[in-house]
Amino acid sequence: xxxxxxxxxxQLHITETIxxxxxxxxxxxxxxxxxxxxxxxxxxxxxxxxxxxxxxxITLKTLFLPELMCTxxxxxxxxxxxxxxxxxxxxxxxxxxxxxxxxxYYFSVFGYSNISIIQTYPExxxxxxxxxxxxxxxxxxxxxxxxxxxxPTFFVITLKDQLRIDTLPQYSYGYITxxxxx
Amino acid sequence: xxNRKAQVEITFNWVYILIAGAVILLFFVGIAVKEKAxxxxxxxxxxxxxxxSIFTGAGVSEKTKNFIDIGGLAEYTLYFNCQDGITQYGLKxxxxxxxxxxxxxxAPSELKAPQLITWSLPYLxxxxxxxxxxxxxxxxxxxxxxxxxxxxxxxxxxTAGFNRDYLLTPxxxxxxxxxxNFHTRIIDFxxxxxxxxxxxPSKLRSLDDSAISGLVIEENQAKEKKVTYYQKQGLVWxxxxxxxxxxxxxxxxxxxxxxxxxxxxxxxxxxxxxxxAFKRLGYVTSVYQGKTQSITSFYxxxxxxxxxxxxxxxxxxxxxxxxxxxxxxxxTIPTCLQDPTFSLCQAMLDGASGIQIANTYLAExxxxxxxx
Numbered sequence: 001x002x003x004x005x006x007x008x009x010x011q012l013h014i015t016e017t018i019x020x021x022x023x024x025x026x027x028x029x030x031x032x033x034x035x036x037x038x039x040x041x042x043x044x045x046x047x048x049x050x051x052x053x054x055x056x057x058i059t060l061k062t063l064f065l066p067e068l069m070c071t072x073x074x075x076x077x078x079x080x081x082x083x084x085x086x087x088x089x090x091x092x093x094x095x096x097x098x099x100x101x102x103x104x105y106y107f108s109v110f111g112y113s114n115i116s117i118i119q120t121y122p123e124x125x126x127x128x129x130x131x132x133x134x135x136x137x138x139x140x141x142x143x144x145x146x147x148x149x150x151x152p153t154f155f156v157i158t159l160k161d162q163l164r165i166d167t168l169p170q171y172s173y174g175y176i177t178x179x180x181x182x
Numbered sequence: 183x184x185n186r187k188a189q190v191e192i193t194f195n196w197v198y199i200l201i202a203g204a205v206i207l208l209f210f211v212g213i214a215v216k217e218k219a220x221x222x223x224x225x226x227x228x229x230x231x232x233x234x235s236i237f238t239g240a241g242v243s244e245k246t247k248n249f250i251d252i253g254g255l256a257e258y259t260l261y262f263n264c265q266d267g268i269t270q271y272g273l274k275x276x277x278x279x280x281x282x283x284x285x286x287x288x289a290p291s292e293l294k295a296p297q298l299i300t301w302s303l304p305y306l307x308x309x310x311x312x313x314x315x316x317x318x319x320x321x322x323x324x325x326x327x328x329x330x331x332x333x334x335x336x337x338x339x340x341t342a343g344f345n346r347d348y349l350l351t352p353x354x355x356x357x358x359x360x361x362x363n364f365h366t367r368i369i370d371f372x373x374x375x376x377x378x379x380x381x382x383p384s385k386l387r388s389l390d391d392s393a394i395s396g397l398v399i400e401e402n403q404a405k406e407k408k409v410t411y412y413q414k415q416g417l418v419w420x421x422x423x424x425x426x427x428x429x430x431x432x433x434x435x436x437x438x439x440x441x442x443x444x445x446x447x448x449x450x451x452x453x454x455x456x457x458x459a460f461k462r463l464g465y466v467t468s469v470y471q472g473k474t475q476s477i478t479s480f481y482x483x484x485x486x487x488x489x490x491x492x493x494x495x496x497x498x499x500x501x502x503x504x505x506x507x508x509x510x511x512x513x514t515i516p517t518c519l520q521d522p523t524f525s526l527c528q529a530m531l532d533g534a535s536g537i538q539i540a541n542t543y544l545a546e547x548x549x550x551x552x553x554x
């Protein structure tokens with residue numbers, strides 16, 4: 001019987017091989033875990049980068065929107081200026097103009113975001129011209145938010161009002177807030 | 183001499199080492215291959231995202247030209263097309279692409295160059311509807327042939343920095359040399375050079391069909407411009423759109439719609455992208471209708487103002503007046519959107535020019551609030 005048992009040397013050999021394999025696989029698993037964590041972090045960073053870039057793009061588009069900007073006939077438009085009569089029309093209807101044409105058009109421009117215009121001087125005033133939150137509807141009809149981060153962007157603007165008795169256009173100061181949902 | 187058992191053990195050890203080594207090597211090769219594919223895809227998507235941002239910036243920077251070095255990506259081919267109101271661009275033969283159903287982008291169907299050129303012009307009808315973005319490259323060459331010296335001068339000044347030239351005679355056309363350009367486009371304002379089945383200049387004949395394109399822009403007595411696109415097919419020109427497309431614009435200088443026709447790859451891109459502009463015109467017009475209402479009610483609630491009567495007349499009573507003209511413009515947009523050749527879109531110009539005239543009067547008054 002003893003003749004068929006592996007020798008001590010062979011046993012040592014097998015144990016050695018198993019140990020090498022074990023260490024090798026430990027290293028491989030270690031590598032995979034490390035790589036997966038790195039990928040996860042870089043994916044998160046990428047997502048944040050994309051969100052910031054989307055926020056900037058939407059801000060840029062909003063500031064140069066023909067539906068909002070102050071014009072000067074056929075000359076170049078006034079930079080960072082919002083035309084108040086246009087703004088009143090866009091925001092003051094029951095549903096804002098952008099909301100009304102949301103599915104059809106403006107969702108492609110602004111996506112999931114909130115856009116508000118805040119006048120700070122001479123008197124504080126606020127208009128919300130677009131709001132579309134990312135939500136999910138559960139099977140029982142419950143609505144919950146479907147976003148993890150909101151990237152706000154602010155930009156200083158002037159608001160031009162030409163509808164004045166003294167015929168001189170009045171410029172107010174304020175800022176535009178654009179919150180983009182992740 | 184080794185005994186038989188030892189011989190088997192050594193052989194087994196080597197086989198084992200070889201198999202294990204091969205498996206380990208394959209594992210790492212697999213990871214490397216997968217990583218390479220993913221890095222390429224990620225690079226492609228990064229490039230498309232960067233292009234998105236560049237185009238957004240370029241699109242809103244009115245009347246500016248940007249020269250963007252993309253030397254590291256010169257071996258990639260960028261493609262552009264527009265179908266069913268959606269512009270699609272990306273890297274050829276990869277899944278990296280972007281879709282845009284809002285912005286008006288006019289570009290060649292393919293670009294492969296170390297430098298991209300972007301230029302934007304506002305499209306006014308009569309107020310600003312949107313910015314048109316034209317994309318070209320350092321190795322896309324444009325040749326202009328026109329009897330209208332004024333336009334030739336304007337084109338050469340407006341497109342400074344582009345790879346372009348003008349032809350003075352048909353002989354010069356026959357001697358066109360494509361050099362090492364990726365694409366050559368001939369813009370014929372006379373209809374004499376490019377015709378259906380007309381032979382191509384000799385040096386262009388050996389090139390790939392997709393490397394040569396042309397367009398003919400013709401103007402009738404009523405100053406209405408129409409464009410017909412041509413493509414090289416073998417040794418001759420072939421018409422792409424059987425019915426010419428109308429160019430809808432009010433402006434005479436730096437006409438955004440005319441330059442759009444020049445920079446669009448083909449009739450499909452021009453038609454599809456102009457439809458986006460007309461759709462936007464509908465929305466912008468609604469906003470101006472709202473503004474018209476605000477202005478008229480302001481004047482109606484302030485009859486004591488001495489200039490009210492004259493200002494209000496340009497909005498409501500005079501001929502042309504803003505209210506009627508803007509309504510007419512708004513009503514003709516749906517018909518225009520249904521017409522594939524844009525012939526019916528000419529009707530929009532009546533309303534648009536009415537608004538333009540009334541607005542000019544209002545601006546000249548000094549005390550009146552112009553619409554735009």
